[in-house]
Amino acid sequence: MASETIDGLDSILAALATMQANVERSQKSQAHDYLEKFQKSPEAWTQTHSLLASPKTTAEAKLFAATTLKGKITYDLDQLPRDSLFSLRDSILALLVTFHEGPRPIRTQLCVCLANLAIQMLEWKNVLAQVGSTLGSGAGDCILEFLRILPEEVTEGRKIHLTEEELASRTKDLLEDNASQVLTLLTQYARSSATAATNPRLFECISSWLREIPAADVVNSFLFDAIINALSEETSFEAAVDCLCTILRDTQEVDESIDIIRVIYPRILLLRPKISEFANSGDFEVYKGLTRIFAEAGEAWVVMIARYPSDFRGLVESILECCGRDQDRDAIALTFLFWYEFKQIITLDKYKEARLQYRDVFSKLVDVMIKHLEYPRPNGADQTDLFDGDREQEEKFREFRHQMGDVLKDCCDVITVTDCLGKAFDLIQKWISTFGPQASDSSVPNWQELEAPLFSMRAMGRMVSPEENVVLRQVIPLIVQIPDHEKLRFQAIMALARYTDWTAQHPEFLQPQLNFVIAGFGHNSKEVVRAAALAFKFFGTDCRKLLANNVTELHSFYESVLDNLPPISQEEITEGVACIISAQELSKTYATFKLYCDPVIKRMMSRANEARTSQDDGPRLAVADYLQLLTIFVQNIQPYVSPQEENPAVKYCQEILPVLSAIAENFTNSVPILERVCRCWRYMVLSYRTAILPLLPNLAQQLASGFENSKQGCFLWATDSVLREFAEGAEFVDESTSRAIFKFFEQQALAFLRIMNDLPPEELPDVIEDFFRLLIDALIYYHQELVFSPVCFHILSASISALTLQQESPLIATLHFLRDFLSYGTDHPNSSNFGNGYNPSQTSRSNPPEIQEAVKQMVVDQKDFLVRRILTGMMFSFPRDCLQDASGVLLTLFEILPQETTNWVKGTINMLPTGSVRTGEAERLMNAVEVKVQGGDFRKVRVLLQDFTTSYRRRNVAPREGLGRLEATRFQFKG
Numbered sequence: 001m002a003s004e005t006i007d008g009l010d011s012i013l014a015a016l017a018t019m020q021a022n023v024e025r026s027q028k029s030q031a032h033d034y035l036e037k038f039q040k041s042p043e044a045w046t047q048t049h050s051l052l053a054s055p056k057t058t059a060e061a062k063l064f065a066a067t068t069l070k071g072k073i074t075y076d077l078d079q080l081p082r083d084s085l086f087s088l089r090d091s092i093l094a095l096l097v098t099f100h101e102g103p104r105p106i107r108t109q110l111c112v113c114l115a116n117l118a119i120q121m122l123e124w125k126n127v128l129a130q131v132g133s134t135l136g137s138g139a140g141d142c143i144l145e146f147l148r149i150l151p152e153e154v155t156e157g158r159k160i161h162l163t164e165e166e167l168a169s170r171t172k173d174l175l176e177d178n179a180s181q182v183l184t185l186l187t188q189y190a191r192s193s194a195t196a197a198t199n200p201r202l203f204e205c206i207s208s209w210l211r212e213i214p215a216a217d218v219v220n221s222f223l224f225d226a227i228i229n230a231l232s233e234e235t236s237f238e239a240a241v242d243c244l245c246t247i248l249r250d251t252q253e254v255d256e257s258i259d260i261i262r263v264i265y266p267r268i269l270l271l272r273p274k275i276s277e278f279a280n281s282g283d284f285e286v287y288k289g290l291t292r293i294f295a296e297a298g299e300a301w302v303v304m305i306a307r308y309p310s311d312f313r314g315l316v317e318s319i320l321e322c323c324g325r326d327q328d329r330d331a332i333a334l335t336f337l338f339w340y341e342f343k344q345i346i347t348l349d350k351y352k353e354a355r356l357q358y359r360d361v362f363s364k365l366v367d368v369m370i371k372h373l374e375y376p377r378p379n380g381a382d383q384t385d386l387f388d389g390d391r392e393q394e395e396k397f398r399e400f401r402h403q404m405g406d407v408l409k410d411c412c413d414v415i416t417v418t419d420c421l422g423k424a425f426d427l428i429q430k431w432i433s434t435f436g437p438q439a440s441d442s443s444v445p446n447w448q449e450l451e452a453p454l455f456s457m458r459a460m461g462r463m464v465s466p467e468e469n470v471v472l473r474q475v476i477p478l479i480v481q482i483p484d485h486e487k488l489r490f491q492a493i494m495a496l497a498r499y500t501d502w503t504a505q506h507p508e509f510l511q512p513q514l515n516f517v518i519a520g521f522g523h524n525s526k527e528v529v530r531a532a533a534l535a536f537k538f539f540g541t542d543c544r545k546l547l548a549n550n551v552t553e554l555h556s557f558y559e560s561v562l563d564n565l566p567p568i569s570q571e572e573i574t575e576g577v578a579c580i581i582s583a584q585e586l587s588k589t590y591a592t593f594k595l596y597c598d599p600v601i602k603r604m605m606s607r608a609n610e611a612r613t614s615q616d617d618g619p620r621l622a623v624a625d626y627l628q629l630l631t632i633f634v635q636n637i638q639p640y641v642s643p644q645e646e647n648p649a650v651k652y653c654q655e656i657l658p659v660l661s662a663i664a665e666n667f668t669n670s671v672p673i674l675e676r677v678c679r680c681w682r683y684m685v686l687s688y689r690t691a692i693l694p695l696l697p698n699l700a701q702q703l704a705s706g707f708e709n710s711k712q713g714c715f716l717w718a719t720d721s722v723l724r725e726f727a728e729g730a731e732f733v734d735e736s737t738s739r740a741i742f743k744f745f746e747q748q749a750l751a752f753l754r755i756m757n758d759l760p761p762e763e764l765p766d767v768i769e770d771f772f773r774l775l776i777d778a779l780i781y782y783h784q785e786l787v788f789s790p791v792c793f794h795i796l797s798a799s800i801s802a803l804t805l806q807q808e809s810p811l812i813a814t815l816h817f818l819r820d821f822l823s824y825g826t827d828h829p830n831s832s833n834f835g836n837g838y839n840p841s842q843t844s845r846s847n848p849p850e851i852q853e854a855v856k857q858m859v860v861d862q863k864d865f866l867v868r869r870i871l872t873g874m875m876f877s878f879p880r881d882c883l884q885d886a887s888g889v890l891l892t893l894f895e896i897l898p899q900e901t902t903n904w905v906k907g908t909i910n911m912l913p914t915g916s917v918r919t920g921e922a923e924r925l926m927n928a929v930e931v932k933v934q935g936g937d938f939r940k941v942r943v944l945l946q947d948f949t950t951s952y953r954r955r956n957v958a959p960r961e962g963l964g965r966l967e968a969t970r971f972q973f974k975g
Helices: 009-020 025-040 044-053 059-075 082-098 104-120 127-135 137-155 164-174 176-192 200-209 215-219 222-230 237-249 258-269 273-281 284-300 302-307 313-324 332-346 349-357 359-372 391-415 417-438 448-463 472-479 486-497 500-505 507-520 526-542 544-564 567-582 586-613 618-636 648-666 671-710 714-725 735-758 765-787 792-802 808-823 849-861 865-877 880-896 898-910 921-934 938-956
Strands: none
Touching: 009 025, 009 044, 009 059, 025 044, 025 059, 044 059, 044 082, 059 104, 059 938, 082 104, 082 127, 082 137, 104 137, 104 164, 127 137, 127 176, 137 164, 137 176, 137 200, 164 176, 176 200, 176 215, 176 222, 200 222, 200 237, 215 222, 215 237, 215 258, 222 237, 222 258, 237 284, 258 284, 258 313, 273 284, 273 313, 284 302, 284 313, 284 332, 302 332, 302 349, 313 332, 313 359, 332 349, 332 359, 332 391, 349 359, 359 391, 359 417, 359 448, 391 417, 391 448, 417 448, 417 472, 448 486, 472 486, 472 507, 486 507, 486 526, 500 507, 500 526, 507 526, 507 544, 526 544, 526 567, 544 567, 544 586, 567 586, 567 618, 586 618, 586 648, 618 648, 618 671, 648 671, 671 714, 671 735, 714 735, 714 765, 735 765, 735 792, 765 792, 765 808, 765 849, 792 808, 792 849, 792 865, 808 849, 808 880, 849 880, 865 880, 865 898, 865 938, 880 898, 880 938, 898 921, 921 938
């Protein structure tokens, strides 16, 4: 295999061959490492040129060389003497002459190389002229590609190491000063021949330069005619569509673009006959492009359409026609944004006239959408296989239906809900009168025509007021009588589920619907059963008061179906009955709670006994599922009880606490069970708050012992709820209880620190996340006690160790804690005003000097480790979404310890691997940092460090091995 040093073309070619060969993973890994080092080495400058010039090199190797050269120019240009850049420029131009006819991927990479070099060579003034003269008239496509790429690379110029001022100046030199010249050049090229006028590269180039060339200049030139004419050519159609849509987006400021719109609009309307032409011919790609043009025009000019509804009616009707003729339903989604934005504006009082004029269009749109909602008719003998076995297409159709449902909601806003529901009702009535007599249990003709309006009713449910009193009274009695077809029964139940708040206001319609839903639990289709469970949840939630007297009968039903349902449906039906129980009189709450939950606990204990001896995960997962059902009861049964009275729900929780404790003690290695037990305990605290006080000693003991024995973060998650509910100053919480809660927290913290001492952070990501989220609340409610606690320094050390992780969630939790903790070194910490001394008139609370000093001293005692870990993470390992919080930590450090932090940053940068920082870059950075620190402009310091770490990360791409002194030290704790 290739050696560790860069020793010529043969080694590079051998490594590339290894990457493409069927060899061991270790060999590919070795080849990958070799090539990665080669790409960053100074030798790559000459070797890439040799690879590109060699006639024996494969096209793949040449593409690798061109890509490598692009990276060198972007990130490593400082490896070359400044006076050699002209030779580099000339060599790239020579390569472009060689590759001007292709292969296109190589030519594209070389164009990017030249564009990036042009941006950084401030002394190169005649870029376009020299490129054009060097490549010559025979390299038209190559010149067009370079012209297309140049604005894109300048726009993405932040990845290039230039100051903001240099980049702005170069943008002016390369783009603004050349815009009129490029427009002239492109116009001349388009006029040169019929082939040139339909060249897709021309339209790609125009689209790119519309960043600089005003759309009006293009529209008023020969180029606009070329764009419109190119829509009739197959080879150029797609590029012309992209270009025209780019122009349309540039006319969104309609008041400034009125003259351009007057030119464009008639030309677009002339395309309308093509809608039917290509719909009938079956050329759906072209049809999709046309739809995109009309939709983009509608989106850009939506304000004009609302102002002048008569003048722009042709455009709106064209978009509607695109929707109606879309047989494959591939193009219609392009119009959804237009219909939404159009609805948003014409429902304003200011545009009431437009709303009235377009009622008929939205009425037709409802018809179109409901028609498109229909399932396809099967082609084969299997009438149940609607998509010929294509499950991906079926899933796409399901998702697409919900998007069309959103358009139906838009229509409800324009032509009223009653009118939209009325259309669905008419279709249902029409089907019943036409096909109802022919329907039987085994055969339902044209069921798609009934299912679609049912789905539309479901989709529009959110828009319907509980006071609607016209359509629903007529349609709901029809829905509960539809034939027993799987798709129809599913959709009917789901539709009824969307109108449960209406049913709560119209109790006379409840029983037939409930009977229909309950019958669904006995259906042989799993989809129908799942729909029934979901619907029952909504009936229980919204109609709980109406069903309160049926709680005993419903218990028999609940017991009869529970074991036959999948876990998600068990949760849904449980939520429904729990809501009904919550509507009971207070005197009946305990008995009803016990009636429903005791059988669940009995099932759970039976599966727990089975799980203790079983090697299979099934019984343990079943225990977790039953725990989830108990939690749902606890979440939803929250009777109002005065503090002086016993809470009947807490009374029952006190009975089941030993059972839950026994489960937690016997399954310390089962994460699903422990998480569900802790979730149940957590919701006992959140649901009953201080009423749970009688259970608190036992609960705290179980949380402490459970965490120590299992090392699972869910116990910390549950601890957090206790900490918040019983914090100092909370209502009905005395001082001794609050102090005991903090001691309990300290016990959990000590257990965590011992775990961190025994295991590396990589093995504890979830525990770390839960612990630091717990700490964030501890800072809010017990900041003074925490800062002066002996464990605080060790917690800070643990947070620094946790920063070695690369998972986003635990890192964000740790960084949020650090930001909050360090803010206590300032006058105004990141915390609420909760607690003693709270004054509602105060907008912020002053932080005592002794707390500020304690925080600063702990940071100083950590030396440079915190800054080192933050900067190393920003340069090498932190996920992108963590960088903002990481720089926020640095910002606060500069605010509380400006000189020390400056020294720590300087020391960390000096530890970076040799050659990874540009010559003089570190000195320039530190000089700028020191100037900003002296001026107290810490936010500018934050920006400087963000830019430096981002640039460093881009140049050095992935985290590198052998970081030397930047490697993290192992966390240690003795206590």
